[in-house]
Amino acid sequence: MIAWLLFWPVLIPILTAALCLIFWTRPDVQRTLSLLGTAVLAAGILALFREVWTGGIVSVQAGDWPAPFGITFVADTLSVTMAALTALIGLGVAVYALGDIGHVRESNGFHPLFQALLAGVGGAFMTGDIFNMYVWFEVMVIASxxxxxxxxxxxxxxxGVKYVLLNLIATTLLLMAIGLLYGATGTLNLADLAQVVPGHPDQGLLTAIAALFLLAFAMKAAVFPLYFWLPASYHTPAAAISAVFAALLTKVGVYALIRVFSLVFTPTHEFTYAVLLVAGIATMLVGVLGAIAQDDVRRVLSFNLVSGIGFILIGVGLGTALGLAGALYYTVHHIIVMSALFMVAGVAQRLAGAPGLNDLGGLYLKHPWIALLFFFVAMSLAGVPPLSGFWPKVILVKAALATDAYIVAAAALVTGLLTLYSMAKVWALAFWKAQPDHVVAAAGPGILETGEMSRGEQRLTLLPVAVLALATLLIGLYAQPLLTLSERAADELINHQPYISTVLGGEGA
Amino acid sequence: MNSVILHTATRILTSLILMFSIYILYRGHNEPGGGFIGGLIAASGIILYSVAFGSSWARHGLRVSGLSVAGAGLFFAALSGVLSGIQGQPFLTGLWYFPKLGIEAKVALSTPLLFDIGVYLVVVGALTTIALELEEARD
Amino acid sequence: MESILAIAVGILVACAVFLILARDLIRIMLGVSILSNAANLLIFTSGRVTRDAPPIVPENVAVPEGVIANPLPQALILTAIVIGFSLLAFALVLSYRAFATMRTVDVDAMRLAEPPYPGQQVPSGAAGRQADRDPARLPEVAE
Structure with a gap:
């Protein structure tokens, strides 16, 4: 049974997508299927999570082809945590979409595309084969x-033009890196690569290949200086879609980066880790400075998203178990908070009928609950205790100080402060200040009371935001379980011998 | 297209092409052929029909939307992997079954065949959808 | 033989990079398509080029006799070709839509989703919300 649960993150969304396609002309049926599919997905992944938590790493060979020849699926603490978050966000967005996505997008195939996206993300998290990871990346990319x-x-x-072009180039670079790695080592299985690469005679070639992998994953993860496609595109689609993008897509790039650089390219640590630290600091600062300069609320959030990727990178780049644990904690926090922020910003923009900070305003007066939800989640992003953003930043700064990386610690603290400023600015301008006169003059005073949303739509869209806000409060107040989880995942990444022997059987030890 | 020769020939050719595509689909596991190429052949048959009689008649003949056909194909392909689980094998393990029909010919039913049927339907559905959309966009 | 193919990959990548660096959307698309072909050729070369028997198992034998060509790169390339082709088809349709919407193929002038640079002149179809609201930021362009 456990072997089956490993395929759950791929199989269930694909089956749901197929059923949605069969009922192409019936959006109402698709809606039910989408909800049901994500619920079943979440239930199965939680069961898998329990199995991995109690029993350790599991792997299974698709089609019974032995590793390293067949395609392996592996569940360790990191991948199963990411898959569980995928299912959680998937369920949240599926509910949010009921009130947000609208008839036109629904009848043009939102549900099958959304499920295909979840399948791609889940597959990228679970696979133990680098070419298979490329294929899941592509499934995800074409759905996106x-x-x-x-x-x-x-x-x-x-x-879309910018998003599509940059992602096309990134996946092609990834394919080239995979081709070169295969030419150098003759294998594609990650566990097998972890055994072959350290003893390879031509380490210079492997460093070059590692740099190509770094480039491809950094493009996917929106790392400075390759991040500019993200704020150019993430604010354009429907709010439900940008919420799921913000939560998951860049994280897949980060996950792939962590996986490949902890498992395969260990001897090149010093080079890649130095690059990661510098790129991380630059990403953090540029992201948050961009956020301060922007007008459109979702563009502000896009830049904050980029800034968060920088936090994760410095945790990885420090190269210590504590830093990695902080990065993983931050990833969990960031997925939850970013999707919640994009969701509530979408509601605010629709209620006010305008995207920009200049035109928004007066929302606190008319919709205090929405304003409070935004405030709550925004403060969590800024790292105000006792919310969930506080702890990973403490861990990351502590990890930086422990390795005498004072510049990293200083950059993290400055970024934290600037994030607080940018979130406070959004709250003050979009929610707290009075409705601007030119908006009232143009649309009449009643605009905020009705907006474009019915009461039912408001409830449906705010329910997942409230649940996610509760989640960020809970993992802030009870930080220890998640910290234990992050530390265990970090430990598995650094001491990866059990991963290799689980995949390759007895001969791997 | 209003041509008597094309109309008359298409009626025979479409059915021949569709039958040939199923033959190609079935022989595909061990010999050249398979779901992808079979699906292409079947789609070309449907496209020929829509060229001869117009896309609305082709849609009428299909009865269901092309995307539903593709969805059914995706479902079959995923199902072929699930079936091995009922026997306790890992996902996507090939299962083979040789029914005895009491005749000379050997018939092989297998989950790879089911997967191929899935691919066939996906290709037919997707290509038909694209071709019919293009046909209508031209008018 | 591998070295000739490797040089060919290098030339293809160089052409692709040259085209991608252009501002014209169509040139960028051509560059991306050349880049994906270069990637396919690269995988083919990494699998080593041999003149041995094709990787076909004769009937009634479980394991082929003697040395055969490496079949894995073919499978990888086939996957990559199908994926690359579909992505490129999507990108081409999107470029066409972009031209129809914004009346330009100059990617620098496409500023619908982002505010234009200060003082930048943008074709009227490609100007964004910011420009709609604040005419001072965007000088009128004669049609």
Whole structure:
């Protein structure tokens, strides 16, 4: 049974997508299927999570082809945590989409594309084969192409061009890196690569290949200086779609980076880790400075998303178990908070009928609950205790100080402060200040009371935000379980011998 | 297209092409052929029909939307992997079954065949959808 | 033979990079398509080029006799070709839509989703929300 649960993150979304396609002309049926599918997905992954937590790493060979020849699926603490978050966010977005996505996008295939996206993300997390990881990346990418242009508004086309081009180039670079690695080592299985690469005679070639992998994953993860496609496109699609993008897509790039550079390219640590630290610091600072400069709320959030990737990178780049644990804790926090922020910003923009900070305002007066939810989640992102953003930043700064990396610690603290400023600015301008006169003059005073959303739509969209806000409070107040989880995942990444022997059987030890 | 020769020939050719595509699909496991190429052949048959009689008649003949056909194919392909689980084997393990029909010919039913049927339907569905959309966009 | 193919991959990548660095969307698309072909050729070369028997197992034998060519790169390339082709098809349709929407193929002038640079002149179809609201930021362009 456990062997079956390993395929759950792929199989269930694919079956749901197939059923949604069969009922192409019936959006109402698709809606039910989508909800049901994500619920079943979440239940199965939670069961898998329990198995891995009690029993350790598990792996299974698809089609009974022995590793390293067949395709392996592996569940260790990191991958199963990421898969569980995928299912959680998937369920949240599926509920949110009921009130947000609209009839046009629904009848043009939102549900099958969304499920295909979840399948791609889940597959990338579970696979233990680098070429198979490329294939899941592509499943995810092509579904995201469909989603980002779904609806075909003018801005979406423009954002879509940039998103599509940069992702096309990134996946092609990844394919080239994989081809070169295969040429150098003759294997594609990650566990097998972990055995072959350290003893390889031509380490210079492998460092070059590692740099190519770093480039490809950094493009996917929106790392400075390759991040500019993200704020150009993430604010254009429907709020539900940008919420799932913000939560998961860049994290897949980060996950792949962590996986490949902890398992395969261990001898090149010094080079890649120095690059990661510098890129991390630059990503953090540039992201948050960009966020301060922007006007559109979701563009502010996009830049904050980039900034968060920087936090994860410095944790990885420090190279210590504590740093890695902090990075993983931050990843969990960031997935939850970012999707919640994009969701509530989408609601605010629809209620006010305007995207920019200049035109928003007065929301606190008319919709205090929405304003409070945003405030709550925004403070969590900024790292105000006792919310969940506080602990990973403490761990990361502690890890930086422990390795005498004072510049890293200082950059993290400055970024934290600037994040607080940028979130406070959004709250003050979009929610707290009075409704601007030019908006009232243009649309009449009643605009905020009705907006474009019915009461039912508001409830459906705010329910997942409230649940995610509760989650960020809970993992902030009870930080220890998640910290234990992050430390265990970090330990598995650094001492990866059990991973190798689980995949390759007895001969791996 | 309004041509008597094309109309008359298409009626025979479409059915021949569809039958040939199923033959190609079935022989595909050990010999050249398979779901992908079979699906292409079947789609070309449907496209020929829509060229001869117009896309609305082709849609009428298909009865269901092309995307539903593709969805059914995806479902079959995923199902072929699930079936091995009922026997306790890992996902996507090939299962083979040789029913005895009491005749000379040997018939092989297998989950790879089911997977191939899935691929066949996906290709037919997707290509038909694209071709019919293009056909209508031209008008 | 491998070295000739490797040089060919290098030339293809160089062409692709040159084209991708252009501002014209169509040139970028051509560059990306050349880049994906270069990747396919690279995988083919990494699998080593041999003149041995094709990787076909004769009937009634479980394991082929003697040395055979490496079949794995073919499978990888086939996967990559199908994926690359579909992505490129999508990208081409999107470029067409972008041209139809914004009336330009100059990627620098596409500023619908982002505010234009200060003082930048943008074709009227490609100007964004910011420009709609604040005419001072965007000088009028004669059609």
């Amino acid at each position: 192409f469909g989603l980002i242009t779904l609806g075909g508004e003018r801005e979406q086309i423009d954002g």
